[in-house]
Amino acid sequence: MKIQKIQAYAVSIPLETTYWVSNEIIDRCSQIIVQVLTDEGVTGVATLHGRSMPTVLQVVEQLSGYLAGMDALAHEAIWAKVFGLTTISPDAARASGAPSYLGADKRPALLAAMAGIDIALWDIKGKAVSLPVWRxxxxxxxxxxxxxxxxxxxxxxxxxxxxxxxxxxxxxxxxxxxxxxxxxxxxxxxxxxxxxxxxxxxxxxxxxxxxxxxxxxxxxxxxxxxxxxxxxxxxxxxxxxxxxxxxxxxxxxxxxxxxxxxxxxxxxxxxxxxxxxxxxxxxxxxxxxxxxxxxxxxxxxxxxxxxxxxxxxxxxxxxxxxxxxxxxxxxxxxxxxxxxxxxxxxxxxxxxxxxxxxxxxxxxxxxxxxxxxxxxxxxx
The missing domain is CATH 3.20.20.120 (Enolase-like C-terminal domain)
Structure with a gap:
C-alpha cells in the first residue's frame, strides 16, 4: 500500500466570546485536518492543533511529493525521513529531492505536519486490518x-x-x-x-x-x-x-x-x-x-x-x-x-x-x- 497523496485543510470558527489564559488570548477554535491517500483506496485522517495554519499547510503540500510512493504501513521509516529534514544539509536536500525551504524557523510547523501524517498512517493501519487503534x-x-x-x-x-x-x-x-x-x-x-x-x-x-x-x-x-x-x-x-x-x-x-x-x-x-x-x-x-x-x-x-x-x-x-x-x-x-x-x-x-x-x-x-x-x- 503506497502513499499517493497527502493533503491538509484548515478550519477556524470565531468564538462568541473571548477567553484568555495567563499568556494567551483565545478568540477562535481552529484545527487542521490531514488526509493521507493511498493507491489501494484506504485514506487515513488526522486532526491537529490550529497553530501556524498557513505554514503547516504549506509544509504538508511539500511533504506530499517527498513521501509519495512510500509504504503507508512503514510508519517508522516515514517518521525518520521527515524528522531527518530538521538536520539535513542543503546539499543533501538537493541530492535527495527533499523540500529545500525547511529551516529552523519552519521546524515547529514541520513537526506538526509530521504529527498529522503519522496519525493518519496509524489510522490507515487500523483500517487496513479492520481494527481500532486501541486494539x-x-x-x-x-x-x-x-x-x-x-x-x-x-x-x-x-x-x-x-x-x-x-x-x-x-x-x-x-x-x-x-x-x-x-x-x-x-x-x-x-x-x-x-x-x-x-x-x-x-x-x-x-x-x-x-x-x-x-x-x-x-x-x-x-x-x-x-x-x-x-x-x-x-x-x-x-x-x-x-x-x-x-x-x-x-x-x-x-x-x-x-x-x-x-x-x-x-x-x-x-x-x-x-x-x-x-x-x-x-x-x-x-x-x-x-x-x-x-x-x-x-x-x-x-x-x-x-x-x-x-x-x-x-x-x-x-x-x-x-x-x-x-x-x-x-x-x-x-x-x-x-x-x-x-x-x-x-x-x-x-x-x-x-x-x-x-x-x-x-x-x-x-x-x-x-x-x-x-x-x-x-x-x-
Missing part, C-alpha cells in the same frame, strides 16, 4: 477516565463566578475538573480556586493549569497558596525558558503532583522533563508534534520512571493511545460548546463521552468521521 496497540480498555477543562478567564463574565460552570461538569458525571490560574494576582486566583473547590465538593479532583505563568519563586508561593484546596495537580507552572530544572526544584516544595509536557516537541525533551523535572503526569501531545509514533516512545519512557500519561486535547485520538498503554491515566475534554464548538460540529462519528468516561468504539482506525460540510463552511 492495534494491544490495549483491552474500551473506555478511559475523562476530565473537563474549563474555568477560563472570560471577558464578558465575572472572573470569580466560575463555581457554577465547574459544578455543572461534575453534575454530568465527571469526577475531575481543571481550571486556569496565573492570569491574575495570586490572591485573586486563590479566591477563584476556593470558589471552584466549594462548588465541586471535596471528592472531585481539581487540577490547576498556569500555562507557564510563573518564575520558580512565584510558583512556590502559588502552590503553597493553592494546597489548602486539595489541588490534584499543578500543570505547566513555570515560564517556558526554565520549565525543566526549575520544575524539579519546585517538586521539593510541594506534595502536589506536577504535570507538564504539552508544549514539548519531541521525546528527548520529554526525557529531560521526566529525569530532571520530577513530574508525575506527562502530557505530551501527539496532535501538536511527533504523532502517535513519538507519543508511544514518550509513554514507554514514562512508564519506566513511574510517570502517568495524561493527554492534552483531541480525545478522539489520544483516547486510543492512553487506553492502550499501562500508564495511561486520563484524557482532557471540553464540554463548553462556546469554547470548543468543533467537538460537536466537526465529526459525523467519534468516541463518546458518558458517565465521566471517554468510550471508544470498535470502528477501524481512530473511529472518527469528518463532516466535510462543516470543513467547507469554515475552511480558510
Amino acid at each position: 492495534l496497540l494491544g490495549g483491552d480498555r474500551t473506555s478511559i477516565r475523562a476530565y473537563v477543562t474549563g474555568g477560563y478567564y472570560q471577558v464578558d463574565r465575572d472572573l470569580f463566578d466560575i463555581g457554577p460552570e465547574m459544578a455543572g461538569y461534575v453534575s454530568q458525571g465527571f469526577n475531575g475538573v481543571k481550571m486556569k490560574v496565573g492570569g491574575l494576582s495570586l490572591p485573586a486566583d486563590v479566591a477563584r480556586v476556593k470558589a471552584v473547590r466549594d462548588a465541586v465538593g471535596p471528592s472531585t479532583m481539581l487540577m490547576v493549569d498556569a500555562n507557564c505563568a510563573y518564575t520558580l519563586e512565584q510558583a512556590i508561593e502559588a502552590i503553597r497558596a493553592f494546597e489548602p484546596y486539595d489541588v490534584y495537580w499543578f500543570e505547566e507552572p513555570l515560564h517556558w525558558y526554565d520549565s525543566v530544572r526549575a520544575m524539579g526544584k519546585l517538586a521539593q516544595y510541594t506534595h502536589v503532583a506536577l504535570a507538564s509536557g504539552e508544549s514539548e516537541q519531541h521525546s528527548w525533551a520529554c526525557r529531560d522533563l521526566i529525569d530532571l523535572g520530577a513530574i508525575r503526569y506527562m502530557e505530551f501531545d501527539a496532535t501538536r508534534s511527533g504523532g502517535v509514533t513519538e507519543w508511544l516512545r514518550v509513554a514507554a519512557y514514562a512508564q519506566l520512571h513511574g510517570v502517568s500519561m495524561a493527554t492534552h486535547h483531541d480525545p478522539h485520538i489520544h483516547g486510543h493511545l492512553a487506553a492502550a498503554v499501562p500508564n495511561g491515566a486520563c484524557v482532557e475534554v471540553f464540554l463548553d460548546e462556546k469554547r470548543d464548538p468543533l467537538w460537536k460540529m466537526l465529526f459525523r462519528e467519534r468516541a463518546q463521552l458518558r458517565d465521566g468516561q471517554l468510550h471508544l468504539s470498535d470502528l477501524p482506525g481512530f473511529g472518527f468521521d469528518i463532516d466535510w460540510d462543516v470543513v467547507k463552511r469554515f475552511h480558510i
